[in-house]
Amino acid sequence: MRYREPMNSDIPSVWARPKKGRDQPALSREQIVGEAIKLLDTEGLDALSMRNLGKRLDAGATSLYRHVANKDELIELAIDEVHGEIEVPSPDTTEWRAGVVSCAHSSLAMINNHPWVASVLGQIGLSYLGPNVMRMSDGMLALFEKGGFSLAESDLALRAVQAFVIGSGVGVAAWQTSLARSGLSDEQWAERIQPIVMAAVAPYPRLTASIEAAAANTPEVMFDHGLNAVLDGLVANRH
Amino acid sequence: MRYREPMNSDIPSVWARPKKGRDQPALSREQIVGEAIKLLDTEGLDALSMRNLGKRLDAGATSLYRHVANKDELIELAIDEVHGEIEVPSPDTTEWRAGVVSCAHSSLAMINNHPWVASVLGQIGLSYLGPNVMRMSDGMLALFEKGGFSLAESDLALRAVQAFVIGSGVGVAAWQTSLARSGLSDEQWAERIQPIVMAAVAPYPRLTASIEAAAANTPEVMFDHGLNAVLDGLVANRH
């Protein structure tokens, strides 16, 4: 339980003491993780410090350690928590391929909402052990098996799709961080770096031409094209 | 230029002064980036601090800022530098698909040698603007065009393959960081976490079965299977 009015004998009157406990619920692991996610979403990875997070919860930095072993574990918990947002359709109600596509879209949407996930996946070991990640993997596996993939093939298919989704996610994360640091709007930032990109590719006429040829492709189109290719290829290699 | 024997009037004799300048070449951007990469490779991302890096170069931490704007820029330079290790075959001497496969392998090998790359790609904005990354992208583009892909299709294909490779790279990075933190050997660590994984998947019989069915697959097999699927799918969608 959180103290509503901690004793502080320096201040003579009880009523004069600052109240820290603003009628919020007591500190709990769920609340800490939830607020950490909010902080990460709104202010980015760099802004997540224990003191900062403590302030948002009207708590001291070191209080958080009663509920979380260390910062890395907190991030691991946050990663798993946001994986809970991913919707994976049941193979009973959805055709397998539509289900996989829908789940992949849901995954990318999650990374779009929480771009910090993609940038910490590599530095936090073994995050795929979290219960929500497990639930998602199991759900996709069910879809592949419904699709006629063998056990071993399903495992390979799952890994291929996840690799593609995460790779795409790293791309959106890179864009989002650069965007956030610029402080500009999406369009403004795109307009600003467009000439920089063109200057960087200038020595490579082939690259320049291909970028111009594909300029109309939105990120969604590119993601769907890649995802379709992966699934087509997996189907082609299914026995 | 670096001073071999900086003045220090507190120490009376010239000969008693500590010599800092150990006959190493003077500080330069290339040398700093090179040593940073060595440090990242051997001690990991957390160990890269300006003071730490300065020590290795027999230089003060703040001296580095004469050659590099800030730590993020240093990492950006390091990212591009290691991309120089990726070999991309010429379409003149290599069949397009073999070339793409070879380049993908080379990319994954690079990430294996420098796992920190995969974990910072998301937090460092726009790293694909570096000259070495550009060179590699242009090289792969040439292969795809040789393979009969149109300009726009080549761009999509390139992005799909890169997403898959990076996603796979994040996976190996996650493994490598957890491995490095454990301090154990590869086999020891694998053996240690095996029961943990089995316990985590226990509630999901399907997941358990598929992991067991695919237990014999090495990471290389999994990567190749995914890569083949991606390429097969891209070919199938080529017009």
Add this chain to the structure above:
DNA sequence: GCAGTGTGCGTACAGTGTGCGCATCGACGG
């Protein structure tokens, strides 16, 4: 009423990125 346990937090320590200003170098112009 009292011991035990769980929880919050003030303090402290070692370490971080980096701005500032000074010291010193090599090069160049007289």
Add this chain to the structure above:
DNA sequence: CCGTCGATGCGCACACTGTACGCACACTGC
């Protein structure tokens, strides 16, 4: 040969980080 100048190295300082430690308090069970 001397003076000036720009480039470079670096000590210091500041605000900030993760987190170990120990004390103070509230709640629980007797």
